[in-house]
Amino acid sequence: xxxxxxxxxxxxxETRPIIAKAGVIPKADGSGxxxxxxxxxxxxxxxxxxxxxxxxxxxxxxxxxxxxxMMPFAGQGDRVRPGPSRRSKEISMVTELALxxxxxxxxxxxxxxxxxxxxxxxxxGSRCAGISAASIALADAGIRMQDMVAAxxxxxxxxxxxxxxxxxxxxxEEGNVADIPLAVIPSTGEISLLQMDGKxxxxxxxxxxxxxxxVFERIADxxxxxxKERYDAVTREVKQNE
Numbered sequence: 001x002x003x004x005x006x007x008x009x010x011x012x013x014e015t016r017p018i019i020a021k022a023g024v025i026p027k028a029d030g031s032g033x034x035x036x037x038x039x040x041x042x043x044x045x046x047x048x049x050x051x052x053x054x055x056x057x058x059x060x061x062x063x064x065x066x067x068x069x070m071m072p073f074a075g076q077g078d079r080v081r082p083g084p085s086r087r088s089k090e091i092s093m094v095t096e097l098a099l100x101x102x103x104x105x106x107x108x109x110x111x112x113x114x115x116x117x118x119x120x121x122x123x124x125g126s127r128c129a130g131i132s133a134a135s136i137a138l139a140d141a142g143i144r145m146q147d148m149v150a151a152x153x154x155x156x157x158x159x160x161x162x163x164x165x166x167x168x169x170x171x172x173e174e175g176n177v178a179d180i181p182l183a184v185i186p187s188t189g190e191i192s193l194l195q196m197d198g199k200x201x202x203x204x205x206x207x208x209x210x211x212x213x214x215v216f217e218r219i220a221d222x223x224x225x226x227x228k229e230r231y232d233a234v235t236r237e238v239k240q241n242e
Contacts, residue, residue: 003158003175007168013211015152015164020132020222022140022230030141032226034133036152037166038123043133045141048111062108066095066115068130070122091127098131098151098183098193104144113143124167124179125153131183131193132219139227149192150219151183154208156200161208163215180208184216 006012016037025031028044035041051057068091095117105113115137117130128151135149155165158175170179178198184191191209200208 003160006162008166012160012162015215016166018219018222020136020226022136022226030137032133032136032140034129034136036125036129036164038121039125039129040121041117041119041126041129041133043115043117043130043137045113045115045137047113048108051110051112057110059109060106062105062111062113064096064100064103064105064113064115066092066117066134068092068095068117070119070126091130094193094195095127095131095134099134099138099149101190101192102146102149102185103138107144124165124170128152128181128183132223136223136226140230147185147187148220148223149183150186150216150223151181151193152212152215152219153179153181154212155179156198156204156208161204161211163212182209182212186217186220
């Protein structure tokens with residue numbers, strides 16, 4: 001039986017509701033919040049600061065270091081064991097790789113920029129929400145970037161191409177499911193993250209990427225609006241204190 005109607009009533013090319021904010025963690029150098037559906041991610045940036053130990057320093061560029069963590073009771077499935085896991089280390093690594101193309105680390109030789117991502121609640125799409133939150137946090141920290149990085153999962157559910165799978169769709173048992181997390185640099189169209197869990201044809205993969213293009217542009221607009229709102233709020237506060 002083909003997947004003709006989404007379980008939550010959305011159109012096939014429609015994301016869950018999105019909320020994005022900047023400057024949500026006062027003591028961080030920069031921070032971001034990104035919520036898509038029931039999945040929410042907080043990202044905090046600390047740095048640039050001197051990298052230790054010194055033998056890891058690079059006099060030509062800085063280092064981006066990302067740490068992804070899902071809280072124990074965040075997910076819909078089994079309880080996540082506290083502390084680093086194979087999955088969290090893998091997602092931390094792909095988050096770094098997704099963000100690196102836009103971050104100008106050459107501005108900060110011998111330094112490190114740390115990004116900590118925490119997910120208190122998830123309903124699929126956690127790595128993509130984390131990447132989107134981290135992009136906002138880096139911009140909020142004043143790190144020079146070429147563009148935002150917008151991330152969202154696309155997929156195939158029983159032959160139908162869908163955008164932003166939720167947990168019920170990822171766990172769909174009545175047909176084949178493929179989950180494809182993507183991160184895109186909207187201004188260039190460059191894909192900085194492409195992973196896949198499941199089987200798809202080349203034609204289905206290209207259709208999914210094409211169908212999701214407007215989604216990444218919309219996410220990037222929401223991210224930029226969050227940064228602008230934060231900048232306007234800081235500007236108003238400064239003027240009031242003058």
